[in-house]
Amino acid sequence: MVLALMKVAAQWFKSFVIKRGFLDGCTGWTIARRSAWATWRKHARLRMLQMSGPVEPSRVLIARTDAIGDLVVTLPLVRALKDRFPNVKVDLLVRNYAAPVARQAHGVNRVIEWNSAMAEDPKRRGMEAMRQGRYDVVVHAFPDPSVMQAASRAGIPTRIASGRRWAGIRHSTIQCWDSRKTSGGHEAWHGLRLLLPLGVDSDETFRKQTSLNAPEIQGPVFPLTAPMAAPPILLHPGSNGSAGNWPPDRFAALAVRLAELGHTVGLTGTKEERASFGPHLPPHPRVVDLFGQLDLKELMALQAQSALVVASSTGPLHTAAALGTPCLGLYGKHAPEWPRRWAPLGPSVHICISETLTASGQLELSVEEVLEVCTPLLKTTDLRE
Numbered sequence: 001m002v003l004a005l006m007k008v009a010a011q012w013f014k015s016f017v018i019k020r021g022f023l024d025g026c027t028g029w030t031i032a033r034r035s036a037w038a039t040w041r042k043h044a045r046l047r048m049l050q051m052s053g054p055v056e057p058s059r060v061l062i063a064r065t066d067a068i069g070d071l072v073v074t075l076p077l078v079r080a081l082k083d084r085f086p087n088v089k090v091d092l093l094v095r096n097y098a099a100p101v102a103r104q105a106h107g108v109n110r111v112i113e114w115n116s117a118m119a120e121d122p123k124r125r126g127m128e129a130m131r132q133g134r135y136d137v138v139v140h141a142f143p144d145p146s147v148m149q150a151a152s153r154a155g156i157p158t159r160i161a162s163g164r165r166w167a168g169i170r171h172s173t174i175q176c177w178d179s180r181k182t183s184g185g186h187e188a189w190h191g192l193r194l195l196l197p198l199g200v201d202s203d204e205t206f207r208k209q210t211s212l213n214a215p216e217i218q219g220p221v222f223p224l225t226a227p228m229a230a231p232p233i234l235l236h237p238g239s240n241g242s243a244g245n246w247p248p249d250r251f252a253a254l255a256v257r258l259a260e261l262g263h264t265v266g267l268t269g270t271k272e273e274r275a276s277f278g279p280h281l282p283p284h285p286r287v288v289d290l291f292g293q294l295d296l297k298e299l300m301a302l303q304a305q306s307a308l309v310v311a312s313s314t315g316p317l318h319t320a321a322a323l324g325t326p327c328l329g330l331y332g333k334h335a336p337e338w339p340r341r342w343a344p345l346g347p348s349v350h351i352c353i354s355e356t357l358t359a360s361g362q363l364e365l366s367v368e369e370v371l372e373v374c375t376p377l378l379k380t381t382d383l384r385e
Contacts, residue, residue, distance in 0.1 A: 008039050072315070094113065
C-alpha cells in the first residue's frame with residue numbers, strides 16, 4: 001500500500017512539475033490528477049488479484065437484491081466466472097420480483113428468492129437458505145446488510161463485498177474499496193472488480209454480450225399482437241422512479257410518428273403507470289395499449305421478438321438489451337443516471353443523452369431527436385410466435 005501511494009505521488013509530481021504541467025493551469029492539473037488516478041487504479045487492481053480467494057471455487061453465489069436493471073448489469077459476472085472456471089456452479093440470490101429475469105440468465109445453475117421473511121430473520125431463515133447451497137464463495141454485488149449477515153452466519157468461507165459499507169467490513173472476508181459514485185466506471189465493471197480476488201480478470205467485451213435467454217411461452221402468448229405482420233416497436237414510458245423520464249406527451253408523440261410510418265407500436269408498463277400515462281395515450285389503430293397486460297416473463301418474450309425498444313434507464317430497457325434486441329436508451333448527462341455507469345449492455349445498444357432537463361426534472365429531448373436515432377435501427381422481419 002505504501003509503495004502504491006508513493007508511485008501515485010511520483011506520477012502526479014512527474015506530470016505536474018517535471019513535465020511543467022503547472023504552466024497549463026487547470027488543464028495541467030486535471031491531466032496530472034487523472035494520470036495519478038490511473039496509477040492508483042492499476043495498483044489497486046494488482047492488489048485485488050493478489051488477495052487470497054479459493055484456488056478454484058466449485059460453488060459461487062452472486063447476491064443482488066435491488067432493482068431489475070441492477071441485476072441485469074450484474075450478469076456479466078456469471079459469464080466471467082464460467083469462462084475462468086468452466087466447472088463452477090453459479091447461483092443467483094435475488095428479490096422475488098427479479099426472479100423471472102434471473103431464471104433466464106445464461107449459465108445460472110439455481111436462483112434463490114430472497115423474501116421478506118429471510119430479510120427480517122437473516123440469522124436463521126436467511127442463513128438456512130444459503131447453507132443449503134454449500135457455497136465456498138459469495139459475491140455481494142449489492143451491499144444488503146441482511147444478506148451479508150446471513151452469508152456470514154452460513155459460514156461461507158470467502159465473502160467478497162464493498163468495504164465502503166459498515167456491513168461489508170463486518171461480514172466479509174475480502175473488501176473492495178472502489179467508489180462507484182465518482183469513478184465513472186460502468187456498474188458491470190465495478191461488479192467484475194469484485195471477482196479479482198478469485199483471479200478473474202475481465203476486459204470490456206461485457207458491453208456487447210447478451211446475458212439473457214428468451215423465455216419459452218407455450219401457444220399464442222400475445223393475442224393483442226397476433227395480427228401484427230412485423231415485429232412491433234415497444235415504448236416503455238415509465239421507470240418506477242429509478243431514473244429521469246422522458247415526458248409522457250413526447251412518448252405519445254413518438255408513438256404516433258412511428259405509427260404513421262407504418263410501424264406497429266406497443267406501449268408497455270404497469271397498471272399504475274397506465275394511470276399516469278392514460279391522458280396521453282394516442283388513439284391510433286397502430287398503437288397498442290399493453291399497460292398492465294404482460295407479466296415480466298411475457299414482456300421479455302415480446303421484447304425478444306421486437307424490432308426496437310425505447311425507454312429511459314429502467315429494468316425493461318436492460319432486459320431488452322441483454323436479450324439482444326435493438327434498444328434506444330434515453331439518459332441524462334450527469335450522475336446518478338448517466339450512461340457511463342448505467343448504459344444497457346448488449347450487441348445493439350444506442351443512447352440519446354439529454355444535455356438539459358425540463359422544469360419538472362425530465363429529459364429535454366425533442367421527438368425529432370429520438371425519431372432520428374430510431375429510424376435507421378428498424379427492421380422489417382416477421383413477428384415470431
